[in-house]
Amino acid sequence: MTTQREITVTPDGVSPEQFMQALTRFESVVGPDNVLIGEDRLTPYRKTMMPVADEDYAMSAVLQPTSAEQVQEIVRICNDFGVPVWPTSTGRNFGYGTYAQGSAQGHRHQVVIDFRHMNRILEVDAELGTALLEPGVTYQQLVDYLEENDIPLWVSCPAPSAIASPVGNTLDRGVGYTPYGEHFMMQCGMEVVLPNGDLLRTAMGGVEGSNSWQVFKWGYGPYLDGIFTQSNYGIVTKMGLWLMPKPPAYKPFYIRFRDDDDIAEIVDMMRPLRMANIIPNAVVFAHALWEAPAVIPRSKYYDGPGAMPQADIERMKEAEGFGAWNVYAALYGTPEQIEVNWKIVTDAVRALGKGEIFTQEDMAGTEPFEYRAALMRGGMNLQEFGLYRWRGGGGSMWFAPVTVAKGSETLKQTRMAMEILNRWGFDYCGEYIVGMRDMHHVIDLLFDKTDPEDTRNAHACMTELIQTFRQHGYAVYRTNNAFMEQVADCYGPVQRQVNQTLKRALDPNGIIAPGKSGITV
Amino acid sequence: MFDPRLIPALALVLAAGGTALADTPRLDAQRMFPSGEIAFQKICARCHTGREDAVGPDLTANDYDPDTIRHFARHGSGPMPAFTESMVDAVTLDQIAAHLASIRKETEE
The missing domain is CATH 3.30.43.10 (Uridine Diphospho-n-acetylenolpyruvylglucosamine Reductase, domain 2)
Incomplete structure (x- = not known):
């Protein structure tokens, strides 16, 4: 006792x-x-x-x-x-x-x-491509289950993900890299323990004897699932997910661009291909300082204080073969479909007049291509743990503003982020993860947590990033516990009031995660 | 091909109209990792096998005793996360330590 x-x-x-x-x-x-x-x-x-x-x-x-x-x-x-x-x-x-x-x-x-x-895989329907999971199931356990039972479905996972949870990632509205990479979009049905102890099953889950809980998201009346994500209105104890049928063929590829300012043209070239589903997956535009940590130590090119100087970045790019921007995407379908779409993609790159395109055969088993290719078919790996070694000292924060999929916007965001980070002495370790019309601009603010000054600077830098981006109409889609109040403010007083009204109605004693996403009674 | 006999949970759900889920086994009723070698490969190897892109020390080459391995697994260090018992239980940690000792012994021989 x-x-x-x-x-x-x-x-x-x-x-x-x-x-x-x-x-x-x-x-x-x-x-x-x-x-x-x-x-x-x-x-x-x-x-x-x-x-x-x-x-x-x-x-x-x-x-x-x-x-x-x-x-x-x-x-x-x-x-x-x-x-x-x-x-x-x-x-x-x-x-x-x-x-x-x-x-x-x-x-x-x-x-x-x-x-x-609580890690039961409660149901997998191989015909419909659905799963019903408890929150403690990990991506590794789900993938192992599918493989052991020879079920031809793919999981979309974040990187790195083996010991992370599909339910947890989806509730935090995380993303992956397959065509099912917008994870909350592929969620269907929840079981939620409400703050008063009642058990809610959302949408079709409320209909006694229904077998469509995991196939029809909306049910009847207000759609409730969304209010249980990034919130503190209940505790999700089961969640339905959609899984992607394994395609007959898969073709990952890589396009290398030389200059930082190429990001604008990359975005404008890729947007129509993404919106038309020629390229259906969550494409990534990774900066050189995101590529490098996955495969080499920072000290190989720079071991001094502050941000890595541009001259050293250029030297590293040249020696290691990194682009300033590195595009990873894939085609899915039958071989015939892929052949047609490959021509459309290569024609678009040729028309742009810059960018070198490489296939899996061209890359011949090298990193970081291989881990990227694995991620785009839901293959888990831990390659990006290298980010945590880049600066040393174990400090990391994700600054992840949402941006419109237009080149002018990405150029502006990239320059703003680089200027602020470099001024505080931190590297721009950033990438864009592409949705249909939006992109997640994901930056890992890496710092040495064993150094008090570096830690103070990291906190101040994050605060300035949030403030400055807000002044330009940008906000992050997700943040860590230390910055939830500041980020909640970016979304305005009315949203905060509505969130609080819901909290007071559902959880009047404020016993579930008070402070989560800035929401309190 | 998919064999529904391999998924007792699915058969149970279908028989009960999609609602009877209580008898599905918990995955941790089985061992999370079948051996120390597999646990090492899935959790530790990315950072601790002496590659150029390694994050931490090479555990297959350095002589760390089981207590040291247990300490760093539970406390973390710098970029290394700390692993809870529910992520890697004590038995698995012992198996990982034994696996590493066997690798070093082979190397020495």
Whole structure:
């Protein structure tokens, strides 16, 4: 049983006595082994990559339920004792500020729910290409399941993803690189434990005996699934996903462009091909300083302070064969369809008059092409972990503004981001991930978290990026826990008020992830 | 070809009109990784096998004892994330350590 001695922190606003009582009740629901307290068991959860003191984001306990019924009981206990809980799919989010709590004072030390033990693959329909998953299922487990059962469906995954969760990534509106790369678009049906303990099944899931929960997204009346993404209105315990039928043929390719300013022409060339579905997947335009970390150490070309000088970047590009911009895309379908579309693509590149195009055969098993080619068919790998070595020191934040798929816009965003990052002493490690009409401009702000000055500068740089981009009408689609308030402000007071009205209606005691996306009671 | 006999969950769902899901097994009722070698390949190898693009030290060449491996797995270090018990359990960590020891022994022989 839990003892007072093992509790290192308690949630803000909850007395140690109340918390001990709540822990005892949690143990009666999920069992003592699934209530994690004490330094030894919580330490692995507490390491963050954000420019903050990790102890400010330390959780007070971790719960590991094994069923939706247990989650319902947990929520009821939380209401009884005013204990806030922060659900996470597999217990960690390395890239986006990890597992922790709302940044504002008053919301610290929440209890984290780690769903890693709720990892049932409940249904895979090979004919319809659907799956119904619990939140603790990882991409690796889903892919292994499909392979072991010889089911010809592809998963769209982020990079790197083996130990990440399809449900968690989709709830955070993450993206992948296949034609199903806009993950929330490929979601269909949810089961949600509401803050009062009720169990909601969205859309067709509400119809008794229905077999169309995973095929028809809308149901009847208001469409609810969206309000349970990037929010704190409920805890998703099941989710339906659409999986892509494996095509008869697949042709990944790479186009290299020499100059930073080529980004404008790349975007304008690729947009019509993407909108017409000639190229159906989430194409990537990766800058040289995104390409390099996946395959070489930074010290190979520059080991000094501040941002990598342009002369060294040029030297690295020349020696390693990187473009300033590196386009990765793929064609899918029958060999005949691919042949037709390949001609359209190569004609477009030829008409542009710049850009060198390479096939998989041309690249002959080299990196980073191979890991990119794998990602575009849902093949997982850990190649991009190299980003975390690039600067050293373990600091990382994703700054990911949305942009319109027009060349003039990307040129403007790229220049703005480079100027701000370089002035603070950081590299522009950026790429664009292409949607139909939008793009995610994803930048990894890498810093040395062991260096207090570098950490302070990283925080200030991120703040300035958000502010400056906002002044130009841009905002990020997702952020880490340390910047949720600032980003929520970018979307205006009315959205914040509506979000709060929903919160007050569904969760009047504010027990689910207060502070998430800047939403509180 | 797809063989529905291999997916008991699917058969159960179809028989019950798509709603009876309770008997589907949890994946962690089985071992998450069948061996230390496979766990090492899927979790550690990208960063710890001495390639030019490695992120951390080469665990197949350096002589780290099991306690050291356990410590860094649970605490992380710099760019290395910390792994929770639910990601990599204690048995798997021991298997990874044993696998690395066997590699080094082979190398020495």
